[in-house]
Amino acid sequence: MSAFPVTSRNFRKNTAKAHADENLRKALKRMESGAIVRRAAVVAELPEFDALRDEALAIKNHVLGNLDFYLERFEAQVKAQGGHVHWCATPRQARETILSICQAVGARTATKGKSMIAEEIALNPFLEENGIEPVETDLGEYIIQLADEPPSHIIGPALHKTKEQVTELFHQHHRKYGREERVTDPQALVNEAREILRQKYIDADVGITGANFLIAETGSTIIVTNEGNGDLTQMLPRVHVVITSIEKVVPTLEDVSTILRVLARSATGQEFSSYTTFSTGPKRAGDLDGPEQFHVVLLDNGRSDLLGTEMQDLLRCIRCGACMNHCPVYHSVGGHAYGWVYPGPIGAALDPHFLGIEEAQHLPNASTFCGRCESVCPMRIPLPDIMRHWRERAFESAVTPPQQRFGIRLWAWVAMRPALYRAGARLAMRLLAWLGRREGRLSSLPFAGGWTAGRDLPAPQGRTFQELWAARRGARK
Amino acid sequence: MSEAREKILRGIRRSLGRGPRLGEERAALQARLASPRPNLIPKRARLPHAEQVVLFQAMAEKLDATVARVSSLAEVPDAVAEYLAARNLPTTIRMSPDPELDAIPWDRRPLLTLHRGRAAPEDLVGLTPAFAGIAETGTLMFASGAARPATINFMPDTHIAVLRSSQVVGDYETAFARLRAAAGREDGLFMPRTVNLVTGPSRTGDIEQTLILGAHGPRRLHVVLVDDEAH
Numbered sequence A: 001m002s003a004f005p006v007t008s009r010n011f012r013k014n015t016a017k018a019h020a021d022e023n024l025r026k027a028l029k030r031m032e033s034g035a036i037v038r039r040a041a042v043v044a045e046l047p048e049f050d051a052l053r054d055e056a057l058a059i060k061n062h063v064l065g066n067l068d069f070y071l072e073r074f075e076a077q078v079k080a081q082g083g084h085v086h087w088c089a090t091p092r093q094a095r096e097t098i099l100s101i102c103q104a105v106g107a108r109t110a111t112k113g114k115s116m117i118a119e120e121i122a123l124n125p126f127l128e129e130n131g132i133e134p135v136e137t138d139l140g141e142y143i144i145q146l147a148d149e150p151p152s153h154i155i156g157p158a159l160h161k162t163k164e165q166v167t168e169l170f171h172q173h174h175r176k177y178g179r180e181e182r183v184t185d186p187q188a189l190v191n192e193a194r195e196i197l198r199q200k201y202i203d204a205d206v207g208i209t210g211a212n213f214l215i216a217e218t219g220s221t222i223i224v225t226n227e228g229n230g231d232l233t234q235m236l237p238r239v240h241v242v243i244t245s246i247e248k249v250v251p252t253l254e255d256v257s258t259i260l261r262v263l264a265r266s267a268t269g270q271e272f273s274s275y276t277t278f279s280t281g282p283k284r285a286g287d288l289d290g291p292e293q294f295h296v297v298l299l300d301n302g303r304s305d306l307l308g309t310e311m312q313d314l315l316r317c318i319r320c321g322a323c324m325n326h327c328p329v330y331h332s333v334g335g336h337a338y339g340w341v342y343p344g345p346i347g348a349a350l351d352p353h354f355l356g357i358e359e360a361q362h363l364p365n366a367s368t369f370c371g372r373c374e375s376v377c378p379m380r381i382p383l384p385d386i387m388r389h390w391r392e393r394a395f396e397s398a399v400t401p402p403q404q405r406f407g408i409r410l411w412a413w414v415a416m417r418p419a420l421y422r423a424g425a426r427l428a429m430r431l432l433a434w435l436g437r438r439e440g441r442l443s444s445l446p447f448a449g450g451w452t453a454g455r456d457l458p459a460p461q462g463r464t465f466q467e468l469w470a471a472r473r474g475a476r477k
Numbered sequence B: 001m002s003e004a005r006e007k008i009l010r011g012i013r014r015s016l017g018r019g020p021r022l023g024e025e026r027a028a029l030q031a032r033l034a035s036p037r038p039n040l041i042p043k044r045a046r047l048p049h050a051e052q053v054v055l056f057q058a059m060a061e062k063l064d065a066t067v068a069r070v071s072s073l074a075e076v077p078d079a080v081a082e083y084l085a086a087r088n089l090p091t092t093i094r095m096s097p098d099p100e101l102d103a104i105p106w107d108r109r110p111l112l113t114l115h116r117g118r119a120a121p122e123d124l125v126g127l128t129p130a131f132a133g134i135a136e137t138g139t140l141m142f143a144s145g146a147a148r149p150a151t152i153n154f155m156p157d158t159h160i161a162v163l164r165s166s167q168v169v170g171d172y173e174t175a176f177a178r179l180r181a182a183a184g185r186e187d188g189l190f191m192p193r194t195v196n197l198v199t200g201p202s203r204t205g206d207i208e209q210t211l212i213l214g215a216h217g218p219r220r221l222h223v224v225l226v227d228d229e230a231h
Ligand code: SF4
Pocket: A316, A317, A318, A319, A320, A321, A322, A323, A324, A346, A373, A376, A377, A378, A379, A380, A381
């Protein structure tokens, strides 16, 4: 697979492509009706849901304020139970660390559970370049690995693929295993992947998983999955590598219990995911199965710089995907348009940190500030506020293009002169009303071609908001 | 990578505008870890024990597991045999080499063939003892160990768990507290290599968001719930 092609800069072009993609439209439509309804139903079953969110938020804030302490404690507990912790400041260090763990056991293949951090550090292409075959085992990840595409959603990486496309991919790639038939039924497709991947788990030398949480109290790493692939990935090979990042640590099993109660409900609308697995060190004396080595690769990649800033709240994120499931912009453009690992509102708020505001300048603008993301975020992350901070930064650092800057300045200048503003608005309303007098709507507008390309603007009735407001106030008095 | 370690820890402290946690602050954090306290426990879990057992069954069934209640360990072989026969499943079983499961009078159903040990790729039915049943979401907890290889929970197509009613608790926190108490140590080093919380069978929604059971783990999860409490 090729490295994650960063295309955030081309956000506008990407969205145009997405709009033209009929399959993507259907997939996003399904998500709108499915994920939102499921979450709402399961949340309604738990009256304490909002109180649990508040507690989850407080736990994470407590951790972030004491992150150094909890990481050191986590490390000590992993070591005390025979595991290893590798601290990595950069993606490069993380990639090289994993490679050397693989090389030390002469690994030829590594099975992988789903991990967004592995995407963040572009692990697969690096392993391939170095002669190690990475095998994705999460069904969605497996599908997009065959398609050589990046994930389009942090929970459902192949959300954008239709079953016909999966049929073709399997047909094309499974012939080498003697499978000639074209399988079309989803159940049969799942069975086929299950059978083929079974042997891969058994043959792999190294199993790589992510972690949803790290427990300081016990030195455990936790994965939350539905398929069971993460479990087979970590229990069958000789070596288990956990690739994770520093903000995932939580103090105790009690604390993680609280957060787990909001995670699955927010992510997939389930009461609980099928498998929540706690891994602590390598296999013990007398154990009949389990890995002989246990390595935790702990990535910073600039996260520590977010602490103490107005962006710190981003580090509470538990990657549930609820914000993108509920985002009208995501519904309209899908995940690939964002152009990097994390799409949707969390991506719009987080990617500029990793990619730089210049590359990611369009992402914080890809929001209507409707606030749905914040309202469903289990960790109550103020995503719109953070996007606004990025917009300000883009403006300050002169990344915003000159035309736009001029427009914003002009608007600010006019807005500070109420009489002029009112006169301007009145003139514009009258003009638009006159232009749209026939049809009652306007199908194109200067400076707003992008907006009117896909829809019409209803013609205004000829009076401004201020005029209507003044009239109403006058009427009341 | 100890250079990276120092760099990251220093960076965290710099961003937070303070040095390492020392003295009283450190002691308070250590105390929080040493005596973990539950946060809010949902009301649905706070029930008399008998009702927790009922809730466990209801939630497990809601989340696509099946449950058979029997009144003693001696009835387990019948329950297992009937479950397998009703679904036309094979009667060869991979079982944890666990003394408690061994104590079950399996010879009552001679047609069941039991293999003890870790799971092998060809195993189709697995049987393992649960450590706890968590009522609030119908979740089973399994603790690995020499007598309880975790592979049996995942590799066979059909997973049968034996759970005693006295092992049913309301919430995750109580199950963890029991795990801590079972190890009898207070330094945090009490977790088995693998603790699995299992809620229903394996599933995926990765093809057009259609729910399909049996993605990589078991297609079926069956709980034999044994009443081991005096009424
Ligand atoms: S920002 Fe909130 S809603 Fe979005 S993925 Fe993170 S935790 Fe979930």
